[in-house]
Amino acid sequence: MTDDARDLTLWRFDGAAASARADQVAHEEPLEIQVDGASLVVLMRTPGADEDLVRGFLLTEHIVASLDQIAGLxxxxxxxxxxxxxNVMLVRLRPDVRLDLERLRRHTIASSSCGVCGKATIDHVRQLTPPLDDGARLDPAVLYRLPARLYAAQAGFARTGGLHAAGLFSLDGELLLLREDVGRHNAVDKVVGALATGRLEPRACCLLVSGRVSWELVQKTAAARIPVLAGVSAPTSLAVRAATALGLTVIGFLRGESMNVYSCAERVRSGC
Structure with missing residues (x-):
């Protein structure tokens, strides 16, 4: 048994015939994040890479500006x-870092607020995240190879069929980081947290997710300063609007040798 799966016995039906069989399902548990002794948020996640998840969450939600502000985890x-x-992660900030936790609990981007329009949401993210301005270029031939490489590396999905994946690739198609989780946004935060602790340059990377591209993934990718976000399924309308405002290239339906580029298509160039 691994952290990302749990063993069980199920009943398999084929027509009218039934048989018991052993199987594995994706592991899901709550993770409470406490900052300097106060509860900030509870995430439903797949255990494993929890430190990466918390670091990535704190960064992409603009709770800390850099990992230097974290004294302990x-x-x-x-x-x-x-x-x-x-299931409880304790975060200790440096003494000179002050947070208004009540404001953060009300406005943390991960908690979808009622009554907030799309324009207000995008304006809020733009205040926190400068537009991406880089020289990243990706050849379509490189992009077409990425989904197969991501799928081949998804060990947890192969066991359970229930985990999303986020993979960080170099601009020439090398898989640099892969994380899996029951939540697609958690998988992205795990990648961002690992990226922030290493020596990789985010502006020279592309992020691929195993499903659709939501606005939440757009703001997290832009906060991490990764210029290209691709998915094997569709983006949402708010994701495309936010990506356009933030200068992020969003690619959807990346399958076989075709794709749709919804924003900032200048980064996709043949022969680059």
Whole structure:
């Protein structure tokens, strides 16, 4: 048994015939993030790479400006239920960093607020995220190879059929990072958290997700300064509007040797 899957017995029906068989399902647990002793948010995630997830979440939600503002990060070991130890992450900020946690709880982008229009949402993100301005170029031939490489590396999905994936690729198509999770946004945060702790240059990368492209993924990708976000399915209308405002290239329906480029198509060039 791995962190991303749990064993169970199910009943398989083929027509009228039924048989018991062993299988695995994707593992899902809550993760509470506490900042300096105060609860910030609870995420439903697949355990594993929790530190990457928390780092990425804090960065892409603009709760911290850089990892330098984080003084410590660890799982809680003092919860009453030992089985819940891995479900609480304690974040300690540097003494000179001050956060208004009540404001963050109300306005954290990950919690979809009622009554907020698309324009207000985009304006809010633009205030936090400067437009992307880089010289990234991707050859269509390189892009067409990425989905197969992502799929081949999805070990958790192969076991369970229930995990999303986010893969970070170089501009020449090398898979640099891959993370899986029951939540597509969590998989992206895990990639961003790992990216922030390494030596990779985000402006020279492309992010591929295993499903549709939502506006939330657009703002997280732009916050990480990754210039290209691709998905094997469709983007949403708000995702395209936000990507256009932020200077992010969004690609959808990346399958076989075809794709749709919805924003900033100048980054996709043959022979580059």
């Amino acid at each position: 660890q799982h809680c070991t003092t919860v009453p239920d030992p089985e819940a130890e891995d």
